[in-house]
Structure formats: C-alpha cells, structure tokens
Amino acid sequence: MSYVLRDVLVVLGLAAAAARLDSWLVWPLYWAAQGTMFWALFVLGHDCGHGSFSNNPKLNSVVGHILHSSILVPYHGWRISHRTHHQNHGHVEKDESWHPLPERLYNSLDFMTRKLRFTMPFPLLAFPLYLFKRSPGKTGSHFNPSSELFQPNEKKDIITSTASWLAMVGVLAGLTFVMGPIQMLKLYAVPYFVFVAWLDMVTYLHHHGHEDKLPWYRGKEWSYLRGGLTTLDRDYGLINNIHHDIGTHVIHHLFPQIPHYHLIEAVRVCHPYSCLSFQVSLARPLVTLFLVYLQTEAAKPVLGKYYKEPKKSGPLPLHLFGVLSESLKQDHYVSDTGDVLYYQTDKKMT
Numbered sequence: 001m002s003y004v005l006r007d008v009l010v011v012l013g014l015a016a017a018a019a020r021l022d023s024w025l026v027w028p029l030y031w032a033a034q035g036t037m038f039w040a041l042f043v044l045g046h047d048c049g050h051g052s053f054s055n056n057p058k059l060n061s062v063v064g065h066i067l068h069s070s071i072l073v074p075y076h077g078w079r080i081s082h083r084t085h086h087q088n089h090g091h092v093e094k095d096e097s098w099h100p101l102p103e104r105l106y107n108s109l110d111f112m113t114r115k116l117r118f119t120m121p122f123p124l125l126a127f128p129l130y131l132f133k134r135s136p137g138k139t140g141s142h143f144n145p146s147s148e149l150f151q152p153n154e155k156k157d158i159i160t161s162t163a164s165w166l167a168m169v170g171v172l173a174g175l176t177f178v179m180g181p182i183q184m185l186k187l188y189a190v191p192y193f194v195f196v197a198w199l200d201m202v203t204y205l206h207h208h209g210h211e212d213k214l215p216w217y218r219g220k221e222w223s224y225l226r227g228g229l230t231t232l233d234r235d236y237g238l239i240n241n242i243h244h245d246i247g248t249h250v251i252h253h254l255f256p257q258i259p260h261y262h263l264i265e266a267v268r269v270c271h272p273y274s275c276l277s278f279q280v281s282l283a284r285p286l287v288t289l290f291l292v293y294l295q296t297e298a299a300k301p302v303l304g305k306y307y308k309e310p311k312k313s314g315p316l317p318l319h320l321f322g323v324l325s326e327s328l329k330q331d332h333y334v335s336d337t338g339d340v341l342y343y344q345t346d347k348k349m350t
Contacts, residue, residue: 003244003260004044004063011037015187027186035194036242041067042199043244043260049079052259069164071195074131076157077142081134081149089207089253090227092218092334092341096135098204100216100343105137106333111348118328118349123204124197198243205320206232206249209327210308213342221339228253234320237313247310 014037018030047053048064061075068075081096088094092102106114113136116122131142140147143165145158176184207214207230214230217223234247244260251258313319329350331343 001063004067007037007040007044011041019183019187031186031190031194034191036198036239038071038191038195039198039202040243041071042073042195043246045073045075046082046246047244047260049075049082050256052257065161065164069161069168071192072128072165072168074142074158074161074165076154076161077149078131080154080157081142084149086253086256087224088227089224090215090217090230091222092216095216095227096138098207099135100331100334100341101136102336103333103344104336106346109136114332114346114349118332120325120328121197123324123328124200125193127196127199201320201324202234202243202246204327205234205324206247208232208331208343209323212308213331214308216334216341216343217339218341219339225254232308233310234317235310235313236317236320237315239317 011034014030014034018026018034044053045064045067048060048067051057051060053060053063064075064079068078084094085096088096092100101109109117117126117136134140134142134149140149142149143158143162145155145162147158150158172184172188175188179187210232214232216230217226229250231249231253233250236243236247240247246252246260311319330345332346332349333344334341335344
C-alpha cells in the first residue's frame with residue numbers, strides 16, 4: 001500500500017505545482033512527468049489484477065478499481081483480457097496483447113489501416129481503441145458484459161468496472177465545467193495520452209523488437225513455458241523504479257503471482273549467469289520453491305537459450321524509440337501455416 005500512497009501523492013503534488021506555476025516552460029515537463037505517473041498507477045492496478053498486490057481479493061478489487069478508473073481503464077474488463085494474454089502468451093491466434101496478424105488477416109486489411117498500425121505515432125495511441133474494439137481479427141469490448149471476452153459469471157464484474165469508468169468520466173466532465181476545458185486539457189488529457197503512449201510502447205516492446213526475431217507458436221508447438229520465454233526484458237534507466245520494475249517481464253510472465261517489488265530478486269534467481277541469490281522469506285513459499293527448482297541443471301539450458309539480456313539504458317530509455325521504430329518497419333505478419341512462426345516484412349510498407 002505504501003507504493004500506492006507514494007504514487008498518489010506524487011500525482012497530486014505534480015498537478016498542484018503545475019496549476020500554481022501555470023507556465024508554458026513548466027507544462028511540457030509536467031505532461032511528461034504526470035503521464036509517467038499515470039503509467040505507474042496503471043502498473044500498480046496491474047498487480048491488483050494478478051492478485052499480487054494483496055492476499056485479500058476484495059482489497060485488490062477496490063484498489064484496482066480506484067487506480068484504473070482514475071486513468072480511464074475498466075479494471076475487471078482489462079484484468080480479464082490480460083489474464084487471457086498471460087494464459088496464451090506467445091500463441092499466434094489465442095494471445096490477446098500485440099499478437100501477430102496471420103498473413104490472410106493482414107492482407108484483408110485496407111492499406112490505410114495497415115499504414116496506421118505500423119506508422120509512428122499511431123501505434124502509441126492504440127490502447128483506448130483496443131478497449132472498445134480489441135485487435136484486428138477479434139471482436140468484443142472491455143465495457144460490454146456480454147462480450148465474448150468474458151464468461152457469463154463475470155458479467156457483474158464488468159458492469160461494476162464499466163460503472164466505475166463512467167463515474168470517472170462524470171467526474172472529469174464536472175471538473176471541466178468548473179475549471180474550464182483548457183485547464184483540464186493541460187492537467188489531465190495530455191498526461192493521459194502520455195500514459196497511453198507508455199502503455200503501448202512498453203507492452204509492445206516486451207513481445208517485439210529483439211535483433212534476433214523471436215518465435216510465435218500455434219498448435220502442439222505452443223506451451224505455457226515456451227510462450228513465456230518469448231517475452232523480453234527491457235531496461236528503462238531511471239524509470240525502472242518509477243514504473244515498478246515492469247521491465248522484468250520474462251519472470252513476470254512465468255510467475256505472475258510475484259509482486260513487482262520482488263521481481264528483481266526473482267530475475268537473479270532465474271538468470272543462469274548471475275549469482276542466483278534469493279531470500280526465501282521474501283516470496284510466497286510455493287513460488288519460492290519453484291524458483292529454486294529453476295536453478296537445477298535441467299532448467300538452466302532452457303533459460304540460457306531463451307533469455308535475452310536487455311540492452312542497458314541511459315538515464316532515460318531513449319534507445320527504445322529506435323527499437324520500436326525498427327520493429328514497426330519489419331514485424332508485420334506471420335504465415336498462415338506452420339506451428340513455429342517468425343515475423344515477416346511487407347515490402348510495400350518499407
């Protein structure tokens with residue numbers, strides 16, 4: 001809970017300072033900082049969705065709703081679709097997040113849709129549209145309790161989250177009426193889109209953009225472990241601590257129950273070339289035992305082959321914009337056939 005209090009106080013402090021100073025020298029700095037803090041709030045809500053924030057499901061739900069609704073994310077709707085992503089990571093058809101387009105589906109898109117999908121800055125603005133329409137080839141909405149995303153017994157959860165989202169829209173509308181649209185644009189709307197850009201960039205680069213193309217799977221070639229090991233860690237420099245070490249993505253996909261504040265220790269355990277130190281008292285016993293198991297000689301070759309050491313960042317992760325740009329130029333679709341697949345490039349898009 002201390003992380004939530006810290007981040008909320010920073011968000012409120014930044015907004016108060018920017019409103020008081022009200023200078024065009026300050027606003028761009030505020031937008032970058034506040035948008036990053038919105039992203040940090042999202043990551044804490046993400047922990048709630050995995051049940052790693054607290055052992056109390058009700059507390060996870062309450063805190064998750066407060067954090068995610070404040071940045072216009074439907075908590076349960078996103079939580080459930082994100083669960084689908086984790087259960088099917090690395091699967092061409094079943095994955096939910098930034099999954100590759102099979103060639104036939106890719107070719108069915110009109111040229112403008114393809115161009116927008118792979119041309120900066122449009123991919124960094126995709127998240128709100130995804131919440132309403134999902135990705136190409138998939139139907140449903142994160143707000144509709146009857147969407148195919150959800151099971152019938154999850155309808156009440158979706159209704160609750162959609163109502164919370166609408167309540168936040170109402171709060172923002174009221175604040176706009178009181179403070180004026182320009183002030184709300186500066187205080188909330190611009191940071192919101194900075195947050196969206198963070199979310200889209202981070203989630204994309206955790207599954208794309210390595211210099212050695214990573215495989216995607218279908219059919220009998222897919223397994224939970226194989227899919228998890230096709231994810232990528234990223235180094236974000238000074239931002240690592242601010243957004244709660246979300247860059248340690250491989251271990252998060254293998255063990256989503258681990259809270260963000262133990263991910264670094266878990267990476268030390270699972271990385272085959274490190275000192276392999278981990279305090280048993282810091283993690284849930286069952287998870288810890290399994291992590292220790294990964295130190296056996298049987299597991300080391302698996303991680304040694306698939307773990308990709310992230311490129312070290314400077315104070316700010318500016319190098320990742322180049323990685324993102326190159327991936328968008330090259331990673332367009334995968335074959336309609338085969339069970340181990342790699343991205344191919346549409347020459348018309350280069």
